[in-house]
Amino acid sequence: MRTLVRPAVLRTPRGRLVYWSLLVVALLAFTVAFIIPLYWMTTGGMKSSPELARNPPTYVPEQWHPGNYADAWDELDLATYFGNTIVLIGGAWLLGLAVQLPAAYALSKLRPRFGNVILGLMLITLMVPATVLLIPTYLTVSDVPIFGTNLINEPAAVWLPAAANAFNIYVLKNFFDQIPNDLLDAARIDGAGPFATMWRIILPLSRPIIAVVSILSISALWRDFLWPLVVLPDPAEQPITVYLQRIADTTSLNLLIAGLVLASIPLVAIFLIFQRQILAGLTAGSLKG
């Protein structure tokens, strides 16, 4: 495909020279900007404490202490906090789908009275960033109206507000709208009720969009810091991110760095494995939404 520069220009000697020098400069710049910090982290986690405190710093550890990672895992009790993170994110993701899929299906295919009003009211919440509503949502979670329960220090304090995601419902509804009604009519004639229709017809056809919504939800939950910081004051309940911030000033630097690296590995690994799908889903979700 033709872009800014004419392909013919790239074939001239001067064009080729400019192209290759720009490419090399860009490769170097990207590597310095994005690989060096990660290299510095992983090797920093393998240095001894005195070596870490040295100025100027060493580029390659003089003595390798890969054992720091095992020490960090044990001494910082990372397994517990990884477990908390998985419970928080996994629960919020599943609950979110369980709430949003039927809602989008109802708004798209069952079309009840006032359905459009409800959708409009949901979309209005997109104008109000959740962070700004920190205080009233916090007070609501600490004393849920009607139910009268206090969810502070409960995983539900993270799960429930995350389920109220208008963007996901909107994206899912738009996708369901494109599924032809003939398919649903055929299912109804075969005796399928609304739930069976959703479960057997809509959901299998919607795997790609469910994947997109899942990626967006999980990465948003993974990145969120302020909300778990506020609703999970009990150290035993905190996800790994809140926990690392809390212990940052009282832990020896090499163990902390090893902890930071370990905390980063799961999502980076998932990204590197599924990068094609994730990057495609990301741009599809953002340009359509």
Next chain:
Amino acid sequence: MTAPATVTKGHGREASRRRGPERRRRLTENVTAYGFLCAALVVFALFAWYPVVRNVILSFQEVNFVRGSSWVGLENFAHVLDDPLFGTAWRNSALFTLYALVLGFAVPFLTAVLINEFRHARAYFRILVYLPVMLPPVVVALMWRWFYLPEGGLINEVLGSVNLPTSQWLNSADTSLISLVIVSTWANMGTATLIHLAALQTIPGDLYEAAELDGASIWRRVWHVTIPQTRFVILMLLLLQIVATMQVFTEPFVMTGGGPQDSTVTVMLLIYRYAFVYNNFGAASAMSLLLLAVLAVFSAAYLRVTRGRQS
């Protein structure tokens, strides 16, 4: 004569007989649909709609968990406005947003334009630029706090090794805010870059062809073809970024705690302090309401842009 009459009559009777079941059928349909919707309605009511209303109410109340809350009129707003940090926090958030526009907005766009010209290593560029988005912001903030150390930190070491001037970074009130913007740009530019890249690939090649035939230089082609052709995505990302950066919290909270000399106290950090340090939920709500009003302008503009595009 009689036959059509009976037909009409029979038809009418049948219709009236059918209207009952018809209405009942529609009722069951509505009940079923609301059954599918009810979970969403409950979570939205409790955690999305009610908090908006409650935020307004709270900002006019003194919140007391023991004695119950009481109305205090505009006292919370007066308290917030009297705080010497009020102006500081707004100025810092606005400056953060401004710097982030200069840096965090221009860099992803230019990066995307550049990558789009390359015929090699495109996957490498895309993966690298998106990698930091996968790191939790807390990890990014803690690791950069260490990189920024003036003595023995990575950044000064790299700058010093190529004879560039070093800096105090987070330790000086003059550079602390821009240091946070650099971190936030590094961590978040992947998303914007990839969205720009996707938009660039939708530009028809003949537009560049035509511009070139008219004698347009490469810069004029960027200005007159690339930017107008992707203006929707540019505007969308611009508004999204303003809304996101005006709420910045994690970087100042983790990296500087608002210092040195309050140079990185942002609006969200102040809201957090009111509520969870000073236990003044009324003042925190008043401040939130002000932030909400400012952000609503940009959010409304964003919705207008995206909806205008769809119709």
